[in-house]
Amino acid sequence: MSDAEIVCTDLVRIFTAQGVEVQALQGLNLRVESGGLVALVGASGSGKSTLLGILSGLDAPTAGTARVAGHDLVAMRRRERVGFQRSSVGFIWQQTARNLLPYLDAAGNVAAALAVAGLRKGRDERVHEVLSALDVDHLADRRPAQLSGGQQQRVAIAVAIANRPRVLLADEPTGELDDATSAAVLEAMRSVNERLGVTTLIVTHDASVSEHVARTVQIRDGRTSTEVLRSRRTDEEGREHATAEEFAVLDRVGRLQLPQDFVAALSLRDRVRLALEDDHVGVWPEATDAAPTGEDPS
Numbered sequence: 625m626s627d628a629e630i631v632c633t634d635l636v637r638i639f640t641a642q643g644v645e646v647q648a649l650q651g652l653n654l655r656v657e658s659g660g661l662v663a664l665v666g667a668s669g670s671g672k673s674t675l676l677g678i679l680s681g682l683d684a685p686t687a688g689t690a691r692v693a694g695h696d697l698v699a700m701r702r703r704e705r706v707g708f709q710r711s712s713v714g715f716i717w718q719q720t721a722r723n724l725l726p727y728l729d730a731a732g733n734v735a736a737a738l739a740v741a742g743l744r745k746g747r748d749e750r751v752h753e754v755l756s757a758l759d760v761d762h763l764a765d766r767r768p769a770q771l772s773g774g775q776q777q778r779v780a781i782a783v784a785i786a787n788r789p790r791v792l793l794a795d796e797p798t799g800e801l802d803d804a805t806s807a808a809v810l811e812a813m814r815s816v817n818e819r820l821g822v823t824t825l826i827v828t829h830d831a832s833v834s835e836h837v838a839r840t841v842q843i844r845d846g847r848t849s850t851e852v853l854r855s856r857r858t859d860e861e862g863r864e865h866a867t868a869e870e871f872a873v874l875d876r877v878g879r880l881q882l883p884q885d886f887v888a889a890l891s892l893r894d895r896v897r898l899a900l901e902d903d904h905v906g907v908w909p910e911a912t913d914a915a916p917t918g919e920d921p922s
């Protein structure tokens with residue numbers, strides 16, 4: 625089970641602000657296999673930024689463990705952390721200004737990332753290689769202010785992958801873009817993932833991201849709750865069909881979150897009745913005649 629590049633186990637992060645505790649992550653479990661492309665989607669306040677802060681080594685969890693690209697983020701000391709951030713992971717942030725240095729052109733930004741990572745040999749070739757991979761080589765001598773939002777994010781992806789990181793972390797990479805440009809940037813990320821095999825986690829509140837990735841994990845109240853898996857199949861007549869199926873996430877000890885609309889539809893609260901059937905588990909409201917009641921052993 626070591627073939628995963630991102631492994632979070634029972635992650636807890638508690639913030640204390642003015643004497644009030646906020647549990648931003650409440651025992652979150654997540655596993656992204658090597659070469660995987662996963663979108664983590666959740667409403668505002670669900671804990672996305674908190675998780676990304678931990679995965680990027682900027683913040684530490686209150687409890688639980690996190691491993692990224694073979695590094696134990698909890699035990700990691702400062703020196704290892706610097707190496708981890710420079711060499712093992714690439715970042716793409718929502719604010720384009722945070723991704724790129726405004727006074728350098730696109731090529732200069734990629735070259736600067738390579739210099740920070742200590743890569744000198746073949747630097748110019750690598751700069752053009754990654755800019756070409758993102759279809760922005762023709763914009764190499766433009767500074768960020770001379771690029772559109774979508775072009776800036778493509779250059780940001782080029783910067784992030786320049787030193788061949790094992791893992792790419794993106795925080796709302798399309799947050800400042802219109803729908804069409806967002807779709808193009810997500811496709812660029814998908815293509816980079818496919819061609820280079822870099823394990824990629826995209827964190828966003830935008831549910832439409834699930835159209836571009838095979839696996840979307842929903843985060844709710846600091847925990848992963850459901851997953852949507854997409855696949856393509858070709859029928860006998862050669863037509864392609866995309867299928868999407870939603871699953872509830874079961875954690876290591878068997879806990880799951882029922883979807884909110886299920887809970888509301890049956891007015892479930894506090895306690896539910898469960899029954900183990902041959903091939904499924906039944907869940908009923910506490911006050912119901914339908915659920916089989918257990919035999920009294922006495």
Ligand SMILES: Nc1ncnc2c1ncn2[C@@H]1O[C@H](COP(=O)(O)OP(=O)(O)OP(=O)(O)O)[C@@H](O)[C@H]1O
Nearest residue numbers: 639641646648667668669670671672673674675829
């Ligand atoms: N430094 C902090 N101090 C206190 N509370 C915090 C801190 N950072 C986050 N929180 C709280 O933790 C919870 C999760 O916040 P987080 O920023 O991770 O959510 P998010 O899903 O990224 O939201 P958004 O999409 O709005 O950025 C929220 O209730 C937030 O108020």
